[in-house]
Amino acid sequence: MNERIFKVLEFERIVQLLQEQAASGLGKEKASKLKPLDTLEEVNELQAQTDEAAHVIRLFGNVPLGGIFDIRPHVKRSQIGGALSAKECLDIASTIYGSKQLKRFIEDIEEPELPILRDLTDQIVPLNQLEREIKSCIDDNGHVMDGASEKLRTIRSKIRTNESRVRDKLESYTRTKSKMLSDAIITIRNERYVLPVKQEYRGSIGGIVHDQSASGATLFMEPQAVVELNNQLQEAKVQEKTEIDRILRELSALVAEDATILLQVVEVLAVIDFMFARAKLGNQMKAARPTMNDRGIIKMKQARHPLLPMDEVVANDVEIGESYRAIVITGPNTGGKTVTLKMIGLCTLMAQSGLQVPALDGCEMAVFSNVFADIGDEQSIEQSLSTFSSHMTNIVRILHELDERSLVLFDELGAGTDPQEGAALAMAILDEVVQKNARIIATTHYPELKAYGYNREGVVNASVEFDIETLSPTYRLLIGVPGRSNAFEISRRLGLQERIITSAQSHIGTDSRSVENMIASLEASRRGAEQDYEEAMELLREAEQLREELEQQWSQFEAKKEQLYRKAEEKAEKAIEKAKEEAEEIVKELRSKRNQAALKEHEWIEARKLFEDAQPKLAKEKGKQVKPKQENRALQPGDEVTLLTLNQQGTILNKINDHEYQVQVGIMKVKAKRNELKFVKGKEPLIEKPMATIKGSNYHVKPELDLRGERFEDALHQLEKYVDDALLANYPRVSIIHGKGTGALRKGVQEFAKRHPQITSYRDGGMNEGGSGATILEFK
Template sequence: MNERIYQVLEYKKIIDMLTEQAASSLGKERAAALKPSRELESVNRLQAETDEAAQVLRLKGYVPLGGIFDIKPSIQRTIIGGVLNPGECLDIASTIYGGKQLKSFIAEMEEPELPIIREFTEQIVPLNELERQIKSCIDDHGHVMDGASDKLRTIRSKIRTNESRVRDRLENYTRTKSKMLSDAIVTIRNERYVLPVKQEYRGAIGGIVHDQSSSGATLFIEPQTVVDLNNQLSEARAEEKNEIERILRDLSERIAEDQAFLYQNVESLGQIDFMFARAKLGKQMRAAMPTMNAQGIIKMKQARHPLIPEDEVVANDVELGESYTSIVITGPNTGGKTVTLKMIGLCTLMAQSGLQVPAMDGCELAVFSNVFADIGDEQSIEQSLSTFSSHMTNIVEILKLVDNQTLVLFDELGAGTDPQEGAALAMAILDEVIKKDARIIATTHYPELKAYGYNRENVINASVEFDVQTLKPTYRLLIGVPGRSNAFEISRRLGLDENIIGIAKNHIGTDSKSVENMIASLEESRRGAEKDYEAASRTLDDAEQLKQDLEKQWRELEEKRESVYRKAEEKAEKAVQKAREEAEAIVSELRSMKQSGLKEHEWIEARKMLDEAQPQLTKKQQTSPKENKQESQELHPGDEVKLLTLNQHGTILEKVSNKEYLVQVGIMKMKAKQKDLQFVKREQPLVEKPMATVKGSSYRVKTELDLRGERYEDALQELEKYVDDALLAGYPRVSIIHGKGTGALRNGVQEFAKRHPRITSYRAGGMNEGGSGVTVLEF
C-alpha cells in the first residue's frame, strides 16, 4: 500500500483507536505497527484471530491481561551479564503470573474451540520456580526483603541496632542541650546522623561539620561521641548493598537461564493482547467479521463510516465487483458522496488489517494489492499547483500503477477546470481504469456523467438522496439512480418567482431535460418497485404462515395416528399375553389328564378352550347403512367430505374415475374410493388464517424467527420479544433460524433457552427442519 492512502482515508485514527484498546505495551507496539496485508491467506488468518477473540469477549465479557510488561530489554541485559534492579525483576515475575492466569482462563473454556488462541496459550511456559524465587526476594513495592538471604537478615538487624544506638545518644543532646540547637531534632547529612547546631555553639558541641544552612546560622554537626557508631552503621549499610547486589545478580543469572522461555511467553502474550485489542475495537464499533475474497467483490449491508458516531452516521448498502465493477455517484455538495467514498476505502483497509468492519453480519470484502484515492482539495502554493493540476498530478501517478487487483477512489473527478473539458476528461479517465479491470468508485458534479453508466458495461450510476421538502440531504445511497440537481425545486421552495424558474428551464438544452426526465422516471420506478417488494414480502409472509400452520396440523395428525397405533399394539400385546396364560393353563390341564386317560368328549372340550384363548383383534370399522348410501350420491369438486379410513375431513379436488376421487386432506393429496367418502356439505369452507390475540387486538405471529444477518446483541433482543409473542399466541413450539456460521448465534440462542423459565426444552432441527442451523424451542 502507498503511504499516502493512510493519510487520505484517516487510517491513522483507526490505529490510534486500536492502540488504546491494547492492555500492555506489547499489544500497543503491535497495534501501532499494523498495516493492511495484500495476501488473502494472511488476511483470513488475521480475521480468524480477531473472531476468536471476539467470541471470548461475547461469552466472558473480559480477558485477564493485567500485569504483563515488555520485559525483552531486561532479558537481553541478563544475557550479556547485566544485573537487573528489583523493579525489573518484579516485572518479570508479574509477566510470568499474568501468562499463567491467561493460560488458565482459556483452558477453562470448553466452548468455543478457539484453535488459534489455544495455540498461543499452549506456548506459554508457567516458570513457577523462577516466579517463586523472585517473589521470595522482592516484595510488591520493589524492595529486597530481609528473607532474601540469612546474611541480609543479619546485616539489617545489625543496621537497626546501630541506628537505635546513634539515635539514643543524639536524642540525649536534644533533651539536655536544646538551647544550643536550631531545632530539637535528629537529621541526616551525607548518610550520617547529625544535629542542627546554632553557629555560636559550635565549640560547645564539638565534632565533625557535615553541612550548614543557606544563611550560615545553623551547622549540621556529627558529635564526636557518635562518630564510631556512625562508622559502624556505614559499614553495615555497605555490607547490605553488597549483599543485595549479590542477590540480584543471582536472580539475573537465573532469569538468563530461562531467557528462551521468557521470550516465547512475551511473544505469545503480545500476540494475544493484539488479537483482543482488535476484538475490543470491533465490539466498540458494533462491527462484524467480513468474508474475504480475491475477486474484487464488495458486499456490505448497513455499512457505517468507522470514524463517525453511530448515532450520527447513516448506514448504507454497498455492492461492487459482481454485476458491475464501477460506481459513479452524483449528487449535490454536502450530500455524503465523499463520506461514502472514504467509508468504502477505510473499511477495505481495516478488513485487510484483520479488523472487523462496522456493517451487518454476512458482509464481504476483497483483498486488493493497492488502494488509490484522489480525494479533497490538494492545492499546493509551494509547488505552484492549482487544484486541477494537483488532482491531475495524482491521477497520472495512479494510472501508471493501476491493475485488476486495485481499488481506485476518485472524488469530484475532473473538477477545477472548464465543465465540458472536465467531464470529457473524467469519462476518458474512467474508461482507461475500467479497461484495466480495476474496481472504481467515483463522485462527480458533471451532468454528462449521469448517463455514463447507461452507455458502459460494468458501470452503474448511484446518487445520494436529497429531500426537497426539508431542503436537506438524507445521506442515503441509491444504487442505480443518478442524482438530480434539484436546483429548480429548491429555488421554488425558497420562494424564487415562478417566471424566473420558467425562463431558466428554457435555457436548458434538450439533452439535459431528457436526462432529468429519465432520472425522475427512474426514481418513480424505484419507489414503485419498493412498494411492490413490500407487498410481495407480505404475501410471502402470509404464505409462509399458512405453510407452517398446515405443517403443524400434519404433525399433529401424525402424532395422533402414532398414538392410536401405540394403543392398538398395547391392546394386542395384552390379548396375546392373556392367550399365552390360558394356553399354559390348557397344557397343564392336558398333562394332568394324560395320566388318567382321555375320553373323546374331553379332547373336544380342550380344543374349544384353546380356540377361545386366541386374541380377538379389532376389525376395521364398518360403515353404517347411512354411510353406505353415499356410494350412490354423486360428489363434485369443492365438496367437503369425511375420509372414513383416516377419520379426517377433506375437500374433493377432482373425479379420477367412476368410483374414485382425488381428495385434499390438510397438505396431503390422495386418491380415495367413493365408498370410503362421506358427504359433509356442498359449500367450500372459508379458511381463515390463525391469528394470535393480545388484549383484544389481533396480530400475526410466525411460528419461526429468522435471525440470520442480525448482530449478536440485536438478535437476542429480537428473540426475547418473539418468545413473549409466541407464548401469548399459545404456540407449543417455535423454530429459531440462526444459520450455522461460527456457532456464536446458535450458542446465544441455546443459552437464552436455558435461562428462560417458560421454555421447557430445546433441540437442534431435524433433517427436514434445517439441521444445526435451526433450534426448536418447546414451551
Template sequence: MNQRILHVLEYKKIIEQLAEQAASSLGKERALALKPSIELEEVTQWQKETDEAAQVIRLKGYIPLGGIFDIKPSIKRTTIGGVLSAFECLDIASTIYGGKQLKRFVEEMEEPEMPILRGLVEGIVPLTELERKIRNCIDEHGGVMDGASDKLRTIRSKIRTSESRVRDKMETFTRSKSNMLSDAIVTIRNERYVLPVKQEYRGSIGGIVHDQSASGATLFIEPQVVVDLNNQLQESKVQERQEVERILTELSLAISEEQSLLYSNVEILAYVDFMFARAKLGSEMKAAMPTMNDEGRIHLKQARHPLIDPEEVVPNDIDLGVDFTSIVITGPNTGGKTVTLKLLGLFTLMAQSGLQVPAMDGCELAVFEQVYADIGDEQSIEQSLSTFSSHMTNIVEILKHVHERTLVLFDELGAGTDPQEGAALAMSILDEVVGRRARVVATTHYPELKAYGYNREGVTNASVEFDIQTLKPTYRLLIGVPGRSNAFEISRRLGLEEPIIETAKQQVGVDSQSVENMIASLEASTRNAERDYDIAEETLTKAEELYRDLQTQWKQFEEKRERLYTKAETKAEKAVEKARHEAEEIVQQLRQMKNQAEIKDHELIEARKALDETKPNLANKKKTSKKPVSKQEDKELRPGDEVKLLTLNQQGVILEQTSSNEFQVQVGAMKVKAKRNDLEFVKAQQPYKEKPMATVKGKGYHVKTELDLRGERYEEALNQLEKYIDDALLANYPRVSIIHGKGTGALRTAVQNYAKNHRQVDSYRAGGMNEGGSGVTVLELR
C-alpha cells in the same frame, strides 16, 4: 501502500483506535506498526485469526492478558552482562506468570474450533522455576526481601538493631534538652541521624554539624555520643547494598540463561494481544469478517463508515466487480459522495490489514496491490483547498501505475476547469482506467457523465439521494440511478414564484427535461423495489420461523401419540398377564382336586392353552398368540365394514386390506394393522346416499364435501382432518375442500403437509377464484 493514500483515507485513525484496544505495550507496538498486505493468503489468515479471537470474546467475554510487559530491553541487557533492577526482574516474573495464565485459559477452553490460538499458546514455555526464584527474592512492591539470602537477613537484622540504639540515644536528648531544640524530633541528614539545635545552643550539644536551616537559626547536629553508632549503621547499609547487588546479579544471570525462551514467549504474547486487539475493535464497531478474493469483487451490505458517529451514520449497500467494474456517482454537494469513496477505500485497507469491517455478515472484499485516491482536500476533515493542477498531478501519477489489481477513487473528476473541457477530460480518463480493467469509483457534478454509464460496458451510474421535502440529503447511495438536478424543486420549496420557475424550465432542452423525468422515475422505482424487498424478506423470515415451529409441533404430536399408544399396549399386557396368572392358580387348584373329581389331564392342558391364547396381539410384538374368533371369522371383510378389534376391545372401520390376512383399521384417532383372526365383523358398510348439508354424525358417514377448520387449534384441526378424510373415503368422494382461511398460513401448511403424506390423497391444490382462493385447499382422493 502509499503513505499519502493512508493519510487521505484516514487509515491512521483506525490504527490509533486499534492500539487503544491492546492490553499491553507489546500489542500496542504491533498495532501501530500494522500495514495492509497485498497477499491474499496472508490477508485470509489474518482475517481467520481476528475471527477466532472474536469467537473467544463472544463465548468467554475476555482473555487474560494482564501483567504482560515489554521485557525485551531487559533481556537484552542481561545478555551483555548488565544487572537488572528489582522492578525489571519483577516485570519479567509477571510476564512469565501472564503467559502461564493465558496458556491455562486456552487449554481449559471446551470449544474445539480454536486451532490458531491453541497453536500459538502451545509455544509458550512456563518458566516456573525462574518465576519462583524471582518471587522468592523480590516482593510485589519491587523490594528485595530479607529472605532472599541468609546474609541479607543477618545484615538487615543488624541494621534494625543499630537504628534502634541510635534512636534511643537521640531520644534522651529530645527529652532532656528539648529547650535547646527547634523541634523535639530526630531527623536525618546525609543518611545520618541528627537533632535540630538552636543556633545559640550549638556549644551545649557538641558534635558534628551536617546542615543548617535557610535562616541559619537551626543547625542539624549529630551528637558525638552517636557518631560511632551511626558509623556502624552506615557500614551495615553498605553491606546491605552489596548483598542486594549480588542477589540481583544472580537473578540477572538466571534470566540471561533463559533468554531465548523468554524472547519466544514475549513474541507469542505480543501476537495474541495484537490478535485480540483486532477482535475488540471489530466488536466495538459491530463489524463482520469479510470474505476475501483477488478477483476484484466487492459486496457490502449496510456498510457504515467507521469514523462517523454510529448514531448519525447512514448504512449503504455497495456492489462492484461482478456486473460492472466502475461506478460514476452524481448528486448534490454534501450529499455523501466523498464519504462513499472514503468508505470503500478505508474498508479495503482495513480488510487487507486483517481488520473486520462495520457491515452485515456475508460481506466480500478484494485484495488490491494498490489503492489510489484523488480526493479533494476540501472534502476532508482538515478542510484545506485543492487546485485543478494538484488534481491533475495526482491523476497523472495514478495513470502510470494502474492495472487490473488496483482500486482507483476519483473525487470530482475533472473539476476546477471549464465544464465542457472538464467533462470531456473526465470521460477520457475514465475510459483509460476502465480499459485497464481496474476497479473505479468516481464522483462528479457534470451532467454529461450521467449518460456515460449507459454508453460504456462495465460502467454503471449511482447517486446520493436528496429529500425535496426537507431540502436535505439522505446520504443513501442509489446504484443504477444517476443523480438529477433539484434546482427547480428546491427553488419552489424556498418560495420562488411559479412563473419564474416555468420560464426557467422553458430554457432547458426537451432532452434534458426527459432525462430528469426518467431519473425521477428510476429513483421512485428503486425506492419501491427496496421497500418491497424488505417486506418480502421480513415475510420470508416469519414464514421460515412458522415452518420450524410447525415442524416442532408436529414432531411433538407424533411423539405424544406414540407414547399414548405404547402406554395403552403396556396397560393391556399387564391386565392380560394378571388374568392369566389368576387362571393359572385356578388350574393348579383344579389339579389338586383331581382325585376328588373326574377331571382328565387333556382337559387341563386344553384349558391352559385357551388361557394362553387370550393374550392380545399387540402391535409392537413380533410373535403373537392366536385366539379363536367367532363363527363369523370366515366372513369376507371389505373396506368400510365396521369391526371389533379384539386385542384392544375397541370398534373401528376397515380402511384397506394390506395383504391376504392383514387389514388396516381406523380406531378412533389411530390407524392400526390387524390379522383377520383378531377382527370380529360388526356390520357392513352402508351404501352412501347424498344428504345435502349433512354433518359427521352417528355411524352413517354422511359427510359434507367440505370441512371448515377455521378457528381450530393445531392438534384438534389435524384430528378433525384425519377423521374427515377417512369418512370422505368411505363416502367415495373423488375430491373434498378443506377450509382453513388465510391468516398466518399455519393451518394451510399443516393441511398440505398432511395431504402430501397421506396414501389416499392423490394430489392437492389451492382453491380457485370461485372456490375460496388461498383460504381453501382442494384434495383429490384416490
C-alpha cells in the same frame, strides 16, 4: 502500499484505536506497526487469527493478558553481562507468570477448536524455577527481601539496631535541649541523622553541620555523640548495597541462561496480544470477518464508516468488482459521497490488515496491491499550485502507478476548472482506469456524467439520496440510480415564485429534461421495487412461521397417534391373552366330558357362547376406526368441518372441484380432499351482516375476527361492532387477525384496545395463535 493513502483515509486513527485495545506494551508496539498486506495467503492468515480471538471473546468476554511486560531490553542486557535492577527482575517474573496463566486458559478451553492459539501457546515454556528464584528474593513492590540471603538478613538486622541507637540518642536531645532546637524532630541530611539547631546554640550542641535553612537561622547538626553511631550505620548500609548487588547479579545470570526461551515467550505473547487487540476492536465496532478474495470483488451489506459513531452513521450496501468495475456517484454536496468513498477505502485497508470490517456477516473484501485516492482539498501553497493543478498532479501519478490489482478513489473528479472541460476530462480519466481493469469509485457533481454508466460496459451509476420533504440528505447510497438535480423542487418548497421556476425550466435543454425524467422514473421504480421486496419478505417470513407451526403440530399429532397405537396394541395383547386362557378352560371342560355320554344340545350352545365371548372385541373396534364410513354429503361454503389429517376444526371457504375444497383453519387457508373432511354442522343464516346474532337471550359470535385485506377505516368499523357483540356474548377474550404487512392495521387495533373501557389488556398472539399477525384482547 502507498504510504500517502494512510493519511488521506485516516488509517492512523484506526491504528490509535487498535493500540488502545492492546493489553501490554508488546501488543501496542505491534499495533503501531499495523500495515495492510497485499497477498491473499497472508491476509487470510491474519483474518483467521482475528476470528479465533474474537470467538474466545464472544464465549468468555476476556482473556488473562495482565502482568505482561516488554522485557526484551532486560533480557538482552543480561546476555551481555549487565546487572538488572530489582524492578526489572520483577517484570521478568511477572511476565513468566502471565504467560503461564494465558497458556493454562487456552488449554482449558475444550470447545471450540483453536488451532492457531493452541499452536502459539505450545511455544510458551513455563520457566517455573526462574520465577521462584526471583519471587523468593524480590517482593511485589520491587524490593529485595531480607530472606534473599542469610548475610542480607544479618546486615539489615544490624542496620535496624544502629538506627534505633541513633534515634534513641537524638531523642534524648529533643527532650533535654528542646529550647536549643528550632523544632523537636529528628531529620536526615546527607543520609545521616541530624537535629535542627538554632544558630545561637551552635556551640552548645557541638558536632558537624550538614546543612542550614534558607534564612540561616537553623543549622542541621549531627551531634558529636552520634557521629560514630552514624558511621556504623552508614557502613552497614554500604554492606547492604553490596549484598543486594550480588543477589541481583546472580538473578541476572539466571535470566541470561534462559534468555532464548524468554525472548521466544515474549514474541508469542506479543502476537497473541495483537490478535486479541484486533478482535476487541472488531467487537467494539460490531464488525464481521470478511471473506477475502484476489479477484477485486467487494460486497458489503449495511457497511458503516469505522470512525463515525454507530448511532449517527447511516449503513449502506456496497458492491463492485463482479458485474461492474466502476461506480460513478453523483448527488448534492454534503450528501455523503465523500464519506462513502472513504468508508470503502478504509474498510479495504482494515480487511487487508487482518481487522474485521463494520458490516453484516457474509461480507466479502478484495486484496489489492495498491489503494489510491484523490480526496479533499490538497492545494500546495509551497508549490503555488491551484486546487485543480494539485488534484491533477496527484491523478497523473495515480494513472502512472495503477494496475489491474488497484482500487482507485476519486472525489469530485474534474472539479476546479471549466465545467464542460472538467466533465470531458473526468470521463476520459474514468475510461483510462476502466481499460486498465482496475476497480474505481468516483464522485462528481457534473450532470454530463449522469448518463456515463449507461454508455460504458462495466460501469454503473450511483447516487446519494436527498429528501425533498425535509430538504436534507438521507446519506443512503443508491447503486444503479444517478443523482437527480433537486434545485427546482428545493426552490419551490422554499417559496420561490412558480413563474420564476417555470422560466428557469424553459432554459433547460431537452436532453437534460429527458435525463432528469429518466432519473425520476428510476427512483420511482426503485421505491416500488423496495416496497414489493419488503412485502414479499414479510410474506415469506409469515409463510416460514406457518410452516414451522404446522411441522410442530404434525410432529405432535404423529407422536400422539404413535402413543395411541402402542396403547391399543398393549390392550389387544392383554385381550388375546385373556381369550386364550378362557379358550383353554373351555377345552379342558370339553375333554372332561369326552368319556361321558354325548353332550346335550343346550350344552353345545352354552360352549359356543363361551367361545364367542372369549374373542377380543378391540380388534373389531380397531377395524372400524381404520375403515371409517365415507361421507357422501356435499359440503357448502360456511359449513363447519373437522380436518382429519390435522385433527383441527375449520370452515369451508369454497369448492375447488368435486373432490377438493378450500378450508379456513385458524389463520391458515388449506386445500383438502373430501375424504379428509368430516361434516360438523351447516352454516347458520345471518341477518344483515352483524358480528353476532341473537337466539333467545344468548349471543353467538366467533371467538376471532379476520380483518386481513380490509381497508383501514372499514377494518376499525368492523372491529368496533365485533367487540360490542363479543362483550354481549360474555367472551373473556377474542383474537383479532390483522396479518403482519406494514404493521399499520396492527397498530390501529392496539390503539383501539388502549382506548376501549371494556378491554383490560391486549397482547400479540403466541406461536399457535398467529404470532405478531394477531392481537389477543382480554375483556373485563
